[in-house]
Amino acid sequence: MGWLLNFFTSSIGRKIIMSLTGIFLILFLTVHLIGNLQLLIDDEGKAFNIYSDFMGNNTLIQIISKGNFFFIILHTIQGILLYFKNKSAKGSKYAVSPKNKTTWASKNMALLGTLVLAFILMHLGHFFYQFKFNAAAQAMASYDGVQIIDSYARVVEVLTDPIWLACYLLGLAVLAFHLSHGFGSAFQSLGLNHKKYTPIINFVGKAYSILIPLGFAIIPLYLFFTK
C-alpha cells in the first residue's frame, strides 16, 4: 500500500484529494438546496418538517451525512497543510505586488475556506446541534398523530433575527467566491482538461457559484420579510 500513500502525499495527490472532496461537497450543496427550498412552501412548514425528520432518521442518509462530515474535515485539514506548505515554498514576498490576469478568489482560497468553515460551524450550531443534542428545547409538530421536531419553527426563529440573517448572507457571499474558483479548479487538478469541455465546465462553474448561493439566500430573505 506504500504506492497509494506515496500518491496521496505527493503534490498532485494532495490536490486530487482537494478536488474529490470538493466535488462531493459541491454535489452536497445541490441536494441541500433542493431540500431547503421546501421552506418556501406556504404550509406552515409541514413539508419541511416531514423532510427534516426523514433526513434525520433514515439510515442511508445518516451514512452519507457522516461521509459529508468526514469530507469537510479532510478538505479542511488538507487545505491547511497545503496553505502552510505553499507559504513556506514561496518564502519571502515581492516588494511590488504583481498585477496580472488572475482572480482574487484563486489567490485567497485558504482565507475563503476558513470563512466558509466558520459559516458551517455557525450553521451546525444553529440547527444540527439544536436538533441532535438539544431537542428537548424544541417545539414539536404533530402530523396525522405523529410527533416530530418542528424544525421549521427553529429555522424561522434563527433567520428572522437580522444579525443572523446578515451572517447567513455574508457566509453565502463568501461561499460564492470559494466556489467560483473551486469548481473549475477541481476539474483542472484532476487533469480533466479538454479543449471542448473545459469552457463548458468553467461556464457551469461560474453559473453554479452564483445560482447556488443565490438560491440559498432567497430562503432567509423570504422568511425574514414574510414571517
Place this chain on the structure above:
Amino acid sequence: MSGDINLTLKVWRQAGPKAKGKLESYKVVANEHMSFLEMLDVLNEQLISEKQEPITFEHDCREGICGSCSMVINGQPHGPQTGTTACQLHMRHYKDGETIVVEPFRATAFPVLKDLSVDRSAFDRVIQAGGYVSVNTGQAVDGNSIPIEKDLSLKAFDSATCIGCGACVAACPNGSAMLFTSAKVSHLGLLPQGKVEGVSRVKGMVAQMDKEGFGMCSNIGACEAECPKEISIDNIARMNREYTGAMLGSE
C-alpha cells in the same frame, strides 16, 4: 542624446546567500533603444567607475532563448511585456522619470546567490529525474521513420518552447514548479519516442519536484500569464492525468 530617459532604479542588493538583502536606489540614464539588460550594463559601468560593486544578474544569449535572465521587474517576472524575456524587453516601454523596482525570483527552492542571481539548479535535478529520452548510440535514425500526427507534434513543440527560466515559479504565489515540470513531461510524453519512458518520467520528475521544496498548484494561472514562452496550464492537467495513471495504473 535623442531618446534618452532618466530612470530611478530600486534594485535588490544582497551580498551572498546568507546575507540580508535590501532595495537600493540608483539613478540611470537609458536610451529607449536599449534592452533592459543593456540598461543594467550602463548602470554597472557607472557603478564600476564610482568604485562600487556592480549588480550581479544572469544573462547569456540575450535573444530570449537561453532562460538565464531571472529578474522580477515591478512585480512581474521578465517585466510587463507578454511573451517576452527580460533581455528582449526594451526601454521604449518606460517613460522618462519612471521608477522601476528590480528584484530576484523569489521561491524557497530558488535561493538568492547574489543580488538578482538565484540558484535554479533544482530545475536541473528535476530534468535529471526523467526529462530525457534514451537513445541507442550508432547511426542516426531516419527522421521520418516514425510517423507522428501533425497536431501532436505541434502540441509537443509548444511545450518544448519552455526555456526553463523559472518565471513560472517566480510568478506563482505558491512557488510551484508545476508549469515547468508539466511542460517537460508533455514535450517528451506526447511524442512516440518519449512515450516509452513515460511512466518512469512523470513519476521521477514529480517526486524530484516535490523533494526540491516547490509548492503545489492552486490553478491560479499566474505562471501562464507571466511565462515568456506562453506555456499553457493545459500542460499541468496533462501531467496530473499522466501522474495519476502512472501511480495508480502501472505495475
